[in-house]
Amino acid sequence: MSYDVLIRHARLHRQSELVDIAIQDGMFSRIGQDLSALSATRVIDAEGRLVSPPFIDGHVHLDAVLTVGQPRYNSSGTLLEGIQIWGERKPSLSREDVKRRVLEEIQWEVAQGTLHIRSHVDVCDPNLTALRALLEVREEVHDICDLQLVAFPQDGILSFPNGRELMRKAMELGCDVVGGIPHHEWTRDMGVEDVHYAFSLAKEFNCDIDCHCDETDDPLSRFTEIMAADTIEQGWQGRVTGSHCTAMGSYNDAYAFKLIGLLARAQMNVIANPFDNVVLQGRFDTYPKRRGVTRVKELLAAGVNVALGHDSIMDPWFPLGRGDMLAAAQLALYLCHMSGYEEIDAVFNLITTNAARALRIQDRYGIEEGKPADFLILDAPNAFEALRLLPARLHVFKHGREVATTTSARSVLHREHNSAEQVVTFCPQTQAD
Missing domain, CATH: 2.30.40.10 (Urease, subunit C, domain 1)
Incomplete structure (x- = not known):
């Protein structure tokens, strides 16, 4: 044949x-x-x-891409100012605006080898404008990219008016995954209820959970343990992801060791976002400055599945980026001290097989x-x-x-004493034994 x-x-x-x-x-x-x-x-x-x-972008906010400077730039570089600026931009969202930006960015990712994307979509909007636009995009790009949508309560499930109802409506409209943001709720008790509600909604719709969790330098922000406990109690092992978990970098080692063991027992996934994490965290430090990324290396060593996301692309939180997941992996390699030869191979898995497991697509990946x-x-x-x-x-x-x-780049050196082209490959011609 x-x-x-x-x-x-x-x-x-x-x-x-x-x-x-x-x-x-x-x-x-x-x-x-x-x-x-x-x-x-x-x-x-x-x-x-x-x-x-193919590469997998396990965590991105497509509704906000390409909005950097609209209506203003994030001068402090903090997560909280980014949320404030996004709140100022949201009222001007339209179906056409969202779709135009999202379709352009998805083209960037596909051209760079990313064919699976999980996007968190802000549902703290009574009209759910961005979500309705992204539901259309999900169908329009299915020939080039598989898109999962997370109902994401940017301003909180309990702290935003009718937050519970908007989350439910988002799931009814067709979101794939339930989100949450417990550390951003007004009080700790509200944060705990944020997690509990996410689980009750996920069980009702029989879907996975992916919550922004402990995205802060505060060592007392400890909602990841609530997620792990709920995962075990509700029998949702393998279906729950904690995104960011940056507070883990500020925990004392004794507590971090206990938490990592609990995450392994719960079979939870952790998704780190090196671009945003390193830029947004540590902003209140003088020196030394914290790196902001969760304990990727230690989580992997304990058997916890870890993947990566790009998170933001030219938006109020991260003004740069072009949607290159390989670049995100390279940055994680630097930040997490994973430069051993076997560790470098493991970093590659963070945007491929590990990410497929987090998105639960490994049966077709x-x-x-x-x-x-x-x-x-x-x-x-x-x-x-x-x-x-x-x-x-x-x-x-x-x-x-x-x-x-994509055409391979070709660099040519021009020497004064030699008219012949000298092609530079950036690959060593000789290797040490």
């Missing part, structure tokens, strides 16, 4: 031998070390480059026979070089169809 696509000489993550990958009807059909006898409509020679399952042919070819031979170079994503495929291509 003739296959639709044949990828030759591909290198898979953590595998030393090159393989060929045959794709038929949008699925991975055959994977083996030498399939040269097969015929295909299209053949791509990966030439030893890394072929990876990965380069395996019988799974959807979603993948990308990077202009690098392995994860180590990918995280070092942040190379071009040369080919991006969804369900066996190429949805994006």
